[in-house]
Amino acid sequence: MKNTSYTISELATEYEITPRTIRLYEEQGILSPQREGRRRIYSERDRVRLRLTMRVRRLGMSLAEARELIDMYSNPQDEEHQLHTLLERLQAHRDRLLAQHRDIELTLTEIGRVHEQAQQALSRLRQERG
Amino acid sequence: MKNTSYTISELATEYEITPRTIRLYEEQGILSPQREGRRRIYSERDRVRLRLTMRVRRLGMSLAEARELIDMYSNPQDEEHQLHTLLERLQAHRDRLLAQHRDIELTLTEIGRVHEQAQQALSRLRQERG
DNA sequence: ATTTACGCTTACGTTAACATCAGTTATTTT
DNA sequence: AAAATAACTGATGTTAACGTAAGCGTAAAT
Known part of the structure; x- marks a missing residue:
């Protein structure tokens, strides 16, 4: 135990x-x-x-959102209505997380682009100095 | 134009x-x-x-972080030292985003689990009520 | 010509999420 | 027993990211 x-x-x-x-x-x-x-x-x-x-x-x-979500993890509902709103709230959180997921990917793409440019600029500098 | x-x-x-x-x-x-x-x-x-x-x-x-990141998108550096710190900062942002990416996936998994449970509880209720 | 709408600056108010501090109690360690 | 350590309860302070409102300027619509 x-x-x-x-x-x-x-x-x-x-x-x-x-x-x-x-x-x-x-x-x-x-x-x-x-x-x-x-x-x-x-x-x-x-x-x-x-x-x-x-x-x-x-x-x-926020802490309020955190609490709501975490409470849902362990809240066994019994009424149909409650189960319905639970499902709705879960879906809302999921939607938000998926949106963030996309935002992260877009941002990572941009960072990758800039990162490459910087790498190239760096090797050019080293070439010249060579 | x-x-x-x-x-x-x-x-x-x-x-x-x-x-x-x-x-x-x-x-x-x-x-x-x-x-x-x-x-x-x-x-x-x-x-x-x-x-x-x-x-x-x-x-x-934060707004400060946002500014830093967005500034990097369009900041053509010329000195080797500056390029180096740019690459470092980019990597730091990337690391953070990847960590968030994982956090999102973990949270989505949890949500999926609870979602399934709720679905099942819901169908059981409907079965009983028949 | 005067409302109406939009924008400006300045300044104060608000909320969330803590940090900091003061003063007290309880528990170890020496 | 004394001192250090850890935890407690208020209470007030701080910072970020805005919101809100007052008072004024300017331009467009009636």
Whole structure:
């Protein structure tokens, strides 16, 4: 059984963020560590949710969006209506990610173009100097 | 010849942003429209730079990063040292974009998993209700 | 000739996502 | 026992990226 638990500074070190940030994520409802007195004890689940949060934050999502998405990962709905809106929200996130995917490819193409030009300019310089 | 020019509100409408935002981008050195009296006149080049800015902003880049990257697109360097740092910066941007690319794929995989589960739960509900 | 529309500058307001600090408690380490 | 270490709760500060509003100029439409 994974019965591992973590302190706030362990997680902070692992993900290279400050404890302040981790507490903020709790305020935002993303994490919900247990307490041992006043101290926070983070479970493996908390750690996973933190990792997922960092991942989508790198993609420019807000904390609110991050929370929504991550909550959907583990939210077993029972009503048909709820399942429907879940599917819709998932599709919305997917659409956005696909758009970003395209944006990345376009940007990489541009970078590749400039990179090549720079390489050529560099070899020309070395030729002349030769 | 593309001698087209645009007013601020034309660009604002096209890219669904406010004039305020466009003026801000000028302050940040991303755009540099000509003036006709006090009025700003945007060239095709400005428009392209605005489009590129919007693109990388969707990827979560800051305006400073956007400016740096977009400036590199059109900056013909002449010194070897400058070409080297240009190549380095390009590679840094590329690395970051590739990391984002992976993050997107991971997130899409998760979403796909949840999406399937939800679909299945939905068909089960409909089966029962029959 | 005067509304109306568009644009300008200047300045203050706002929100998100933290950082920083002060003061306190609790727990190790020496 | 004393001191260092880690964590806690407020509270205030900071930065980026805008939004909003006031007051003014200019040009086009009625």
